[in-house]
Amino acid sequence: MQYTNAAYIAQTRCWLENVVLKHNLCPFAHKPFQGGQIRYVVTDSARPEFLLEDLQRELEHLRATPAEEVETTLLIHPGALEDFLDYNDFLDVVDALLAEEGYEGEFQVASFHPDYQFADTRPNDAENYTNRSPWPMLHLIREHSLEQAIASHxxxxxxxxxxxxxxxxxxxxxHRKVLESCLQSGTETE
Structure with a gap:
């Protein structure tokens, strides 16, 4: 099923509210969520190289936008890197981009995927759901804001x-049922 961008965003917001915020998985997420400072971007890129271009554009957008307007960005990429192992390998490319383009120390990228699996866990272990999202996603985080949040925690x-x-x-x-429920959010199709 092909969803609209609005549906992908609604599904992501549902997950954010019903998993991340509800269970306080990231105590730093509440403030930007409540302040409307999270930018949700859906890319139709189906190839990693195009996704990398989208990532760079979003990093530049975040750099050019005051944190008071946009604190953080969720880059949702439902058509690219659907296989978790490919996605996990792509994270090395993301780290290289951050280093090569001078973003280190300014931004970091957190990772979320429907099939996320931490090392030394089994695929169905509940703890993997801390990073399981409805769609593959890259979370762009401002280092300065993160440092401030950490200092106050x-x-x-x-x-x-x-x-x-x-x-x-x-x-x-x-957790499987919550994700399944979120996938029903905004189910209008294109």
Whole structure:
């Protein structure tokens, strides 16, 4: 099924609200979400090289836009890198782009994918859902803002353990159903 860009964004927002924010997986996400400072961009790029161009355009957009307007960007790419192993390999290319184009120290990119799997976990382990999103996605983060958020957080080192505990307590089946429910958001088709 081919969705509209509005549907991809609605599905992503549903996931953000019902997983990331609801379970406080990223305590730094609440402020930009509530302030309307998250930019949602859907790309129709189907090839990694075109996605890389889209990523660079979004990094430039973020660089040119004050944080008060756009704090962070979610680059949703439903037609590219649908296979998690290919997606995971692409993250090395993303890191190289950040270094080559002078974005290191200014931006970092977090990764989310419907089939996300951490090293040393099984595919169906609930903790993988901390990074499982409805669609493959790159999250562009301002380093300065992240540093400020970390400085004001009482125990940053406890966040990963909290997330794993939360995901495991709810179980993989719960998370699968939430993602499935989010995929029903904005189901108008093109």
């Amino acid at each position: 009482p125990d940053v080192d406890a966040i990963p353990a909290h997330n794993i505990q939360t995901m495991n307590a709810l179980g993989a089946e719960h």
